[in-house]
Amino acid sequence: MRRVDVETLDALAGSRPADSLTVWAWRAGSLVVPEPLLVKDWSFDDDAGDSVKVGQRISLTVADPDGSLGAWRFDDPLGVGGTKLQVIYNVGGSGAINYGWFRVTANNPTEFRESRVIDEYGYVEPDGSLPKHKRRVFVQTGIVQLTAVDLTGDVDRDRLQAPESPKAGATVVSEFKRFTSRYFPTVVDPGVADTGVSRQLVYDKERLEACQDLLSRVSARYRMGGDGECHIYPQRSDSVLRIEPNAGLVSVSRGQSIDGLYNRWVVEGKNVATGDPVFGVADIESGPLKYGGPHGQVPFFYTSEMITTVAQATTYAQELRDQFLGSLAVELSVETIPRPELQAGDRVEVGCPVPSGHVVYLPGEVTSIRRRGDTLPRETSMTVSCAYTDVIAALDRTEWAKWITPEMPELTWNMMPAHWGSLPAITWSDV
Template sequence: MRLIDELSLDALEGSRPADSLTVWAWRGDSLVVAEPLEVIDWSFSDIAAENRKVAQEVSLTVADPDGTLGAWRLDDPLAVTGARLQIIYRVGGAGAVNYGMYRLTSNEPDEVTEFRVIDEYGYVEPDGPLEPHKRWKSVTRSVVKLEAVDLTVEPDRDRFEAPESPKMGATVLSEVKRLLNPYFPVVVDPGVPDIGVSRQLVFDRERLEAVQDLLGRVSARYRMGGDGECHLYPRATNPVWRVGPSEGLVRVQRKQSFDGLYNRWVVEGKEEGSGNPVRSSVSIDSGPLKYGGPHGRVPFFYSSEMITSTAAAVLYAIELRAQFIASLALELSVECVPRPELQAGDRIEVGCPFDGRLAWIPGEITSIKRAGTTVPGSTSLTVACAYGDVIAALERTDWAKHLTGELPPLTWDRMPSTWGAGPSMSWDDLP
């Protein structure tokens, strides 16, 4: 979540003057346009970094009354050869939220030229249609469409020229800092663990993919902050905001799809020594996903020469089934009032009507879309909710206690038709 002051948080909860954007254009340490750009309309998208390497994208349309912002040359002020946009979201009647620094990737002017007759004493156009002391003057009205992305595009474009490996004694966090510090400061948020990495590890070509792989070993991610810094943050965090019918929620919708809903896992390999094929499988044997039940037969196949015995095949099939059940997710589409501080990767609670009451379901924001003209529109969120958390909210129970045996286990037969999944958490504050 971006930093925001208490006054702005209070203002976001109620009526206020119109919000606005302030956008400065830089190249290196110098402003290339003396005044902030005049923004006509804008849109932002933000996707969790594990789903897209460069997570944040910005589209702006800015006024260009004197026709100087549309780029011709590669050294023009808003040329794509290094110009950066500093974007600040100003909360009407309160403070401001730094959105961050963005690398300009596209400059597209849209110009309309009109010709007008003006007075000019002494001017005569020979054989022209105008009377003496009149002439034509062209007037150009222009806007410029700008596209920009967050600064992780810099290490993403700077790929390794040759394979690299970690130094002696390197850790996940030291390696991530080594790979990213040439481009921006790296901040490690609370809760991110650190472990050693082997010198046998090889980084080949893609720098940002190497960062993603390293952080995956400690269940962490990266995202750009409001001041041009890169934050390393843990996947599992506490909710940072609650949105419901009386707390900024405009609309919430959900969707189910049967794509990827497997119910049997088949693992194949070759027996060590003889090379004979080995094969084993496990299924879901009860509930709505029962193999051979109304859902049908939907096998998932895995083959590897690392599987060298029937016992190994059985164990890995069981592990694949467990990973699948843990990954089940319900996706909520949430439309809410403008919330400039939220980022993809934040966890929130969404109040959903269910059985005559409000069920508070926690989930992780996987994408955000914002748009506006001179007045910001609503914020659209995609929120992935853990299946266990959905069950806990709908049944007013603590899913974790069922898993640990403190409460009787929940079976597939008790799963409602509306469901999803992801990491689980405790719900001691549920009504």
């Protein structure tokens, strides 16, 4: 979550005048345009996840009153040869939030030309139709479409030129800083536990991919902050915002797909001595995806010559099944009032009204954000990934709440349906 002062945070939750952007263009530590760019409309995209490398991208439409901002040379003011954009989000009627620094990756001008005749004493147009003392001048205006990515894009382009290994005493964090210190400072957020790195590790060509792999060893990820710093943050953390119906929440929807819902894992290997195949199988044995139940039979196959015994095949099949069950999630499509402080990777709670009349609060991770604006701020669109087990527990808790009345001061588990027995203890404050 980007840093925001209390007054601005309060303003974000209420009615306010239009928000706006202040965007400065820099190269090599100096301004290349003396005034902020005149932004006509914008869109921001932000993604998080174990496979996401460059997380934040922006698109801007910039007014070009005199036609000077459309780049010809790579080192023109808004050219792709090193220009960086400092983006500040101004919250209408309140303060500002440092949104981030971005490297320009594309410049697409659209130019409009018109001409007019002016007086110029002593001028004669060669072979022209204009009378003496008249000159035709051309005026050029336009707009420029800019695309930019956060500063991790520079790291991604700077591939390693030869294989490398860690030095003695290296840790995950020290290696991350070694790979990226040329481009930005690094901040380690609370909850990240550093650990040592083996000197036998070999990095190939992908610098940013190596950073990602290193952080996965300590269950952490990286993302850029509002001041051009990179944060190493834990994958699991506390919620930073509760999104309430009839308050910040505009809409919430969800969907399901049958694709990828396996219920049997078949792992095949080869016996080294005999050359015969070996097999291991693991099933989902209960619940709505039970193998052979209403969901049917949906096997997933995996083959590896590294697996040489039935025991190894069975163990790995069980690991694949457990990984799948742990990854099951409900994806919520959430629209909120503009929340520029939120980042992909933040954890939030989304209040979802259910048919019983209650509101279920579902914890989840923001995996993507899309923002857009022009003369008025638009809604913030998010995808929030909620663990399937958390969703089911929250729904069951809500169902239980319907049973509770002031005339029932004491409740015991044997009064409740059997499948609720695995739920954590619930107090009156929970309902």
